[in-house]
Amino acid sequence: MTDLEFSERPLPWLLPSYERVVEMFRHGRLPHALLIEGGEGIGKRSLALMLSAFVLCERNQLQDMPCGQCKHCALFKNGSHGGFKEIRRGEKDSVIKIDAIRSLSDFAAGTSYLGGYKVVLVNPAEDMNISAANALLKTLEEPSASTFIILISHSGGRLLPTIRSRCQSLTVGMPTPEVVVPWLVNSSENDESDVRRAVAITSGSPLSALTLLENNSLERLDCMLADLSQVLKRAVPLSEVAEKWAKDELKDYLLWLSQLAHQLAAYAMTNDETLIVHSDAKKLFSYLAQRCSYMQLVDLYALCFSQLSAAKSSNNPNPVLTCERALSGWLALMLKSSQRA
Numbered sequence: 001m002t003d004l005e006f007s008e009r010p011l012p013w014l015l016p017s018y019e020r021v022v023e024m025f026r027h028g029r030l031p032h033a034l035l036i037e038g039g040e041g042i043g044k045r046s047l048a049l050m051l052s053a054f055v056l057c058e059r060n061q062l063q064d065m066p067c068g069q070c071k072h073c074a075l076f077k078n079g080s081h082g083g084f085k086e087i088r089r090g091e092k093d094s095v096i097k098i099d100a101i102r103s104l105s106d107f108a109a110g111t112s113y114l115g116g117y118k119v120v121l122v123n124p125a126e127d128m129n130i131s132a133a134n135a136l137l138k139t140l141e142e143p144s145a146s147t148f149i150i151l152i153s154h155s156g157g158r159l160l161p162t163i164r165s166r167c168q169s170l171t172v173g174m175p176t177p178e179v180v181v182p183w184l185v186n187s188s189e190n191d192e193s194d195v196r197r198a199v200a201i202t203s204g205s206p207l208s209a210l211t212l213l214e215n216n217s218l219e220r221l222d223c224m225l226a227d228l229s230q231v232l233k234r235a236v237p238l239s240e241v242a243e244k245w246a247k248d249e250l251k252d253y254l255l256w257l258s259q260l261a262h263q264l265a266a267y268a269m270t271n272d273e274t275l276i277v278h279s280d281a282k283k284l285f286s287y288l289a290q291r292c293s294y295m296q297l298v299d300l301y302a303l304c305f306s307q308l309s310a311a312k313s314s315n316n317p318n319p320v321l322t323c324e325r326a327l328s329g330w331l332a333l334m335l336k337s338s339q340r341a
């Protein structure tokens, strides 16, 4: 199986967006370039793949979903459709470079594949560096009739306005828990209380919650919360916990620390206790949130998030130091709050 496998139907919350584009196609109004915008873990790539497969499918005049059976669908699924190209940054690169976009432009300018459409996916578009973005702009300015370009963006604000203005925007909103929870219970075979915890910690992002459930990460998350509590109570040295976390999937811990800081900031702003989703650690986190200002918690979030970005980058920062920096931010805030109490 390649990672170009598409499902029979779009994810339930993406169906209206999918149908909108199919409708444009039916009326001969398929845009030259479509910008799919929305939060991470919402399924934008799966939507883009289904739309690509649909546009290329031999039977798209007869049905609204890619048939999955015709020659085009088969080639698409096994990653060898000559009319489809996905541009992503290389594993060791931090950006999409100009060479990748030049290959896209050559592909777009070339003849059509088996007489049909050619589809290009840029994922995510904000990964393009400035010269790559300018090269793409040229392709967008000189559209070729049979090419459909899809840009995916987690944060459309980071795109050049000139690129945005040449694309039709399709914004995908975060689905509500009423939609996500039953879908996750069904897809992950976990019970509802675990599903709700996973949804809460991932701020409602359905695919991130699914990954959390499938990797049995809830248990690790509980351990992380217990460790953090111990550090904040100064029962265990910060360096000991940093050493322990650095040996495991460090990015998970940094992501959870960021999400937790984000939730505490929301709590400090609204006083809505349901925003603190970890019932075991509720007392400690309420204590902290009540004694810190919203801005202090936002700074804590920014600190944890910057350590997460550093851990994801190709610079290979020292994992123990990265953990220590994030944990120091938490501890410093705790010490300030207890002085104030």
Ligand SMILES: [Zn+2]
Binding pocket: 057, 058, 059, 066, 067, 068, 069, 070, 071, 072, 073
């Ligand atoms: Zn087909």
